[in-house]
Amino acid sequence: MDIQSLFSVKDKVVLVTGGAKGVGRMISEAFVRNGAKVYISSRDAAACRAACAELNALPGARGADAATPLPADLSRLDECRRLARELAAREPALHVLVHNSGATWGEAYDAFPDAAWSKLLALNLQRVFSLTQALTPLLEAAAASAAQQQQQQQQPGSSSSSSSGSGSGGEAGGPAVAADPARVIHIGSIDGIRVPALPTFAYSASKAGLHQLSRHLAAELGPRGITSNTLACGPFPSRMMAATLREFGDTIRAANPLGRIGAPSDVGGACLFLASRAGAFVNGATLVLDGGLSLMSKI
Numbered sequence: 001m002d003i004q005s006l007f008s009v010k011d012k013v014v015l016v017t018g019g020a021k022g023v024g025r026m027i028s029e030a031f032v033r034n035g036a037k038v039y040i041s042s043r044d045a046a047a048c049r050a051a052c053a054e055l056n057a058l059p060g061a062r063g064a065d066a067a068t069p070l071p072a073d074l075s076r077l078d079e080c081r082r083l084a085r086e087l088a089a090r091e092p093a094l095h096v097l098v099h100n101s102g103a104t105w106g107e108a109y110d111a112f113p114d115a116a117w118s119k120l121l122a123l124n125l126q127r128v129f130s131l132t133q134a135l136t137p138l139l140e141a142a143a144a145s146a147a148q149q150q151q152q153q154q155q156p157g158s159s160s161s162s163s164s165g166s167g168s169g170g171e172a173g174g175p176a177v178a179a180d181p182a183r184v185i186h187i188g189s190i191d192g193i194r195v196p197a198l199p200t201f202a203y204s205a206s207k208a209g210l211h212q213l214s215r216h217l218a219a220e221l222g223p224r225g226i227t228s229n230t231l232a233c234g235p236f237p238s239r240m241m242a243a244t245l246r247e248f249g250d251t252i253r254a255a256n257p258l259g260r261i262g263a264p265s266d267v268g269g270a271c272l273f274l275a276s277r278a279g280a281f282v283n284g285a286t287l288v289l290d291g292g293l294s295l296m297s298k299i
Contacts, residue, residue, distance in 0.1 A: 007276045010035035011062070013091050013142070014275070017041050017074055017131070018101035020051035022238030023187060023267055027098055028067060030268025031275075033060040038067045039090075041083055042101060045071035074101045075123040077130050084134035093145055093182075094138035096275045099128045099210075100187040104203040104240055116202045124206035129213060132184055136226070139182035143225025146180035181283075183275050184221070186214045186230040187267075188286065190294040193232055198244070207232075211286050218284030227283040229274050234290025236262035258291035 014031045018024035019040035031038045032055045040048050040055075048069035055067035068090075072083040087094065102124045105116040191200065192207030210230065217228035235241055235252055245252070245261070253260055270289055273279045288294060 001277070006278045007272060008034070009096070009272055009275050012036045012095035012275065013039070013093060014096040014098065015039045015041065015070075015087060015094060015135070016098040016100055019098070020044060020047040020069075022240060023233065023236050024098075024100040025051055026236070026264035026267050027100060027187075027271050028055060029058065029264065030272055031096075032056075032062075032066045033058055034272060035060060035062050036096075036275075037062060037065065039070050039087060040067060041070045041072050041074065043071060043073040043075075045069065074127050074131065075119070077127070080127055080131040081134050083131065084138070087135070088138055091138065093142035094135055095142040096183045096185065097132065097135055097139065098185045098187070098271060099131070101127075102187070102206075102240075104200055106198050106200045106203075108199055109201070112199065112201055120202040120206045121209075124203070125209045125213065128186065128210060129217075132217065136221070136224070139184070139221075139226045140224055142182040143180075146182075147225065150179050180277060180280055181222075182226045183279075184214075184217060184226060184228040185271055185274050186210055186228070188214070188230040188232045190232050190234050190288060190290050193286075193288070194294050214286070215284045222283050227274075227280075229279075229282055229284065230286045231267065231270050231274075232286050232288045232290070232294075233267060234262060234288075234293045236267060252293070255296055256291045256293045257296070260291065262289065262291070 009031060014036045016024055016028045016038060019028040020042050028038050028040055028051065040051055042048055048071045052067040052069045055061065056064055070083060070086055072079040074080060103120055105120055188210050189207040191204040192211050196204050211232065214228045214230040221228060235245065237245065266289060270287060274282060
């Protein structure tokens with residue numbers, strides 16, 4: 001198998017929540033530059049439109065429809081369901097769902113408000129489940145279409161029928177859908193793995209919950225042709241991290257074994273791997289994307 005087909009996401013339909021800014025924008029750009037059809041959703045409709053206009057002009061973009069805005073308030077159940085309906089009206093299938101929308105809240109322990117828990121657990125965790133649930137029929141449709149294409153290619157007389165299952169993704173006689181499942185990618189955090197230095201109690205708990213939810217979804221949805229994986233990200237340049245990087249950026253870089261923070265190609269490349277044939281057999285994994293920062297002792 002050549003490297004172009006191994007890592008290709010060309011013509012895949014992708015939804016990136018929170019895809020207009022920060023890490024989400026990096027992910028959206030990676031897919032657009034590599035020929036995917038990307039839908040961007042967040043509650044900031046103007047930001048969604050602006051990001052899509054910029055993305056559609058990039059080299060490698062498939063055209064004026066490479067990126068399309070579908071704004072929604074993803075903290076609300078009714079908005080998650082509306083987004084799913086709108087996407088279904090436009091596309092027969094969804095190949096990749098990237099859950100990137102999220103929020104944080106930092107406040108001293110003695111003053112940490114109950115409202116922070118309600119807000120962050122809803123957006124960072126509960127609605128991830130809600131949106132995945134609402135989009136499952138479209139994800140299943142993508143997996144079924146891939147299975148059908150594979151079966152056609154393996155018919156006697158087809159150009160790939162003599163390849164001894166080289167693209168089958170499993171043993172002979174196994175489920176054909178395993179070769180190119182639909183993907184759910186969760187953008188988690190190393191703060192869901194280690195205890196963070198800052199008082200972001202609800203954020204770290206929500207991300208730890210997200211990592212476990214992803215594993216649970218992997219077990220539930222795998223038989224339906226859908227994988228679920230998490231990127232536990234370290235510091236990347238974004239609005240959410242801006243204040244922390246202004247105050248502690250030099251310290252964070254010095255503490256990282258690689259001496260830097262994350263770059264767009266790091267998170268974009270990881271998503272392309274998980275969404276491509278190269279990552280088709282990865283399911284239920286939490287890939288730590290931090291340059292080794294979380295390995296370092298605070299003592």
